[in-house]
Amino acid sequence: MSVAATPGKRSWTVRTREAAVGALPPEKLLPDGQPTYVDSWIYVFGVATLAALIVIVGSGMILGLKGPAWWHDTGVGHFFNSIHLWAVELFFFTMVVHLWGKYWMAAWRGGRARVWMTGAVTFLVAIPTALTGYVSQQNFDAQWISTQAKDAMNSIGAGAFFNVTNFGQMYSWHVLLFPVAVVALVAGHVLLVRRHGVVPPFELAERAPAAPAGSASPPGPASGAPPPAGPPSEAPPSGGAQPGRQGEPS
Template sequence: MNLTQSARDYLTRNLTYEDALPTQMPVYVNSVAYLFGVSALSALGLLVLTGVVMSLFGPDWYHVSNVGHFFNSLHFWSVQIFFFAIVLHLLTKFSIAGWRDGRWKTWVVGLLILGVAILTGLTGFLSQTNWDSQWISVQAKDAMNALGVGAFFNTMNTGQVLTLHVIVLPLVVTALVGLHLFFIRSDGSIKPIPRKRAR
């Protein structure tokens, strides 16, 4: 078995260049509601970019530097836009029953992205090393402990939450987003729900 040949055949069947980078789209893709996903993706890009800059200068940077604080503000508002867009995207896909025609995979991966993003957001709040982090960490620990998760994930362990926030969870989110986009481009935009004909 030639793995390279198999991978090429799989892509040929599921994701051609035209699928991945389309130059035409079904005419029913004609609403602002189709822009929420790409808005979330854009905000995610900004989150990664501003996060990388903040990582380069270290976790204390934004407390002592005006430039650092501005980058923290960019990161903070990117988070808000990201979740705003992702919630609208979710509501839109729910409204159009976007799981039809075999697109349940895209739906499931999208929800997993939301779940991991919420965890990434939590570790972000915990990594701020300010009063909010103090308060959220002692509050969130009760929820984690009650579920038995606190034994492995200590919200008050700054080293653990910081590394989760800047490396592990972004990698998981990015990988899931990649899979989500693969399914979207492979399957194409779902057809409208058939309407009952007026008698």
């Protein structure tokens, strides 16, 4: 049974829905195609980082369910432990290459400052996420790392609150608090990319600086997508910038 809305008064659910759909309409959230300039290997590293993160979270969940004795004393446990570690190595490898690419193409252009910021903060949060994992291995290596890191934490005054030799605290931070932060930041980052579109290369932005958002078309139709009948559904060279903004400021 539906409740009739009070005339002239919009509920918070309606306002939330309208704000969400306004910020990210379905065709932007899950677009039909992508700009042609994304046709390059450098654009693969963002999604590779995402894939590594999914493997990290999945393998981490299994390790958390089974516990340290399992990952040390059984073959399968050791295997999942290794999967988790090497997924982390690949995560940082691909994330840093992604960072280099985005830095050198100045990917914060066209109103994308928050995309850059969420990415940078994700990188900074991922580092202590890995550190808390390294000290949670329950082996001599972890013990060594924690005793060395304790000196570092004490030197910045954080040692009393963040005790790297306290396994319970470090494991909790590693299994829950930091992953929640990383996943939330990555989700925000990806949604912002969907909202603003992938930043066009410098050359393309210089060619169409005065084109209003939504009317300028990419050099050709999106990869694999039919030529759009009206304004392209994929991000235009202005990068899907906020309505009313001009094309790319150089």
